[in-house]
Amino acid sequence: FWGHGAAIAYPGCLWEQRQGHPGQFASLSQVFCFPVFYVKRTKNHQWRCNEATFSCSSAELCEQWIQVTREQLSLLTNRPKRLLVYINPFGGKRRGKRIYEEKVAPVFQQAGISADVIVTERANHARDHLTTEANLQQYDGVVCVGGDGMFSEILHGLVARTQNDNKVDQNRPGAELKPCMLRIGIIPAGSTDCICFATVGTNDPVTSALHIIIGDSQPMDVCSVHHNDVFLRYSVSLLGYGFYGDVLADSEKKRWLGPARYDLSGVKAFLCHNYYKGTVSFLPAEDNLGHPRDKMQFLCLLVSKWFHSCVAVSSSSWKVICGKFIAINAANMSCACPRSPKGLSPSAHLADGTADLILVRKCSRLDFFRHLLRHTNTDDQFDHSFVEVHRVKKFHFEPLDPQPLLLENQSELPKKPGFCPMGSAQTTCIPSAAHSSWNCDGEILHHAAIQVRLAIHNIAETVKRKIKLRLHLITAKVSCLKALGKTDSALMTHNSLLKC
Ligand SMILES: CCCCCCCCCCCCC/C=C/[C@@H](O)[C@H](CO)NC(=O)CCCCCCCCCCCCCCC
Ligand SMILES: Nc1ncnc2c1ncn2[C@@H]1O[C@H](COP(=O)(O)OP(=O)(O)OP(=O)(O)O)[C@@H](O)[C@H]1O
């Protein structure tokens, strides 16, 4: 970007010549003006669209500026021109359609982006449409208006479509998946919006629209979840067993409550205070990938990983932990959201090929409360004797008692009864469920025994993408300065940056 708070023009602006702008340019007899719309960073990671009016002394100069700026903008090929938008009208507070129409569509239009909009009519409508019907050739990206569940639908649809088109069977264990060429944009309109919050820093629809317009991108880790070699789902944010699984299972029955359902079910799960017996085995990530409890910045981590990958050989081996757990959480990213602005694992990285595995062992209610509370303040939620956290590349979970055989199609499963048997709330809970379910990015997985694998991440590709984008912007700036006949120190600085 061109410096903090600096102007980033975007394409399709309504260029116009205004003669004798009344009031504003009263002292000039005749001026030629044109507006440039740009992104301004405001507080709390929010972006807003601002307009600057430039004035020139002659029509020719004005035209020249417009020409040069247009040319430069057209070179920014990472900016989308045609988007396919799916709106979930029932996500979050059921405001998806209004949010899109009032806050997003006008900015897309102003930026010259055309959008084909589909308002979903049922769950999995977007996934199925992407998998089998959509003509993806004509789009530069897919946008979902909704929450984490809606994002997950789009992700599953795009991955399935890409594999089908390339004749790859994603259900085959060990299948090498083909990467999807389309990016996914998220306009937050859900209940948690954790994927949006953790990638953008806020859950503000206008900010997200502006990120999409300027072609911003952020790679993220996707992990696959299997049960005995049968593929279940992909996950990008949280895989949670025990506490977060129980919260989700209960909250699904209270969808009518909107986002408040999670708080109510959260209090209920907290009071039930269940724990689950089982074995967690995991393959730790190499040391150079950092530890969930260190505060290393991602860029330092990348450099460190690059360096170490040249000199070190991976020496990780599987570790096994048996016990009674209140929660088993795998955070593939920080999972920051408005409820917990620093997230479940504040230093988990978005695209490093690892997840942070957080094990919360059986403890008193008061201790668990302290642990939860620390998600909302600056205290370290891992600094408890009953909590341990590991950065992992793969993990398996096996409940102590085998689960009754589940049907392949999870939608046919009987509804899970209330909360479970081992907790102190046994008297109010049905004592047959010795298992929790997994919360997989907000979707319920009924299989307790799962095997999870992080996608092998191409770190060099991430670094290359970031550098390429930087270079693109510096090149554009240099061309602008040159076109305007600038030979001053600004140009020199940017030229030397380019050489570097
Ligand atoms: C004392 C206050 C403690 C507050 C602790 C808040 C921790 C919140 C951590 C949120 C992590 C979200 C991870 C993202 C998961 C998403 O893929 C998924 C789909 O959108 N969302 C949820 O599962 C939604 C999960 C929502 C979970 C809400 C849990 C609320 C717990 C409330 C416990 C209150 C105890 C009160 C005792 C009187
Ligand atoms: N038209 C529809 N009718 C019913 N359900 C839908 C429809 N469109 C999408 N869905 C489903 O609604 C579920 C929840 O949607 P979404 O994630 O947008 O909101 P949320 O659950 O309130 O938010 P969050 O996931 O952030 O907590 C998704 O699993 C999605 O499959």
Ligand SMILES: [Ca+2]
């Ligand atoms: Ca990660």
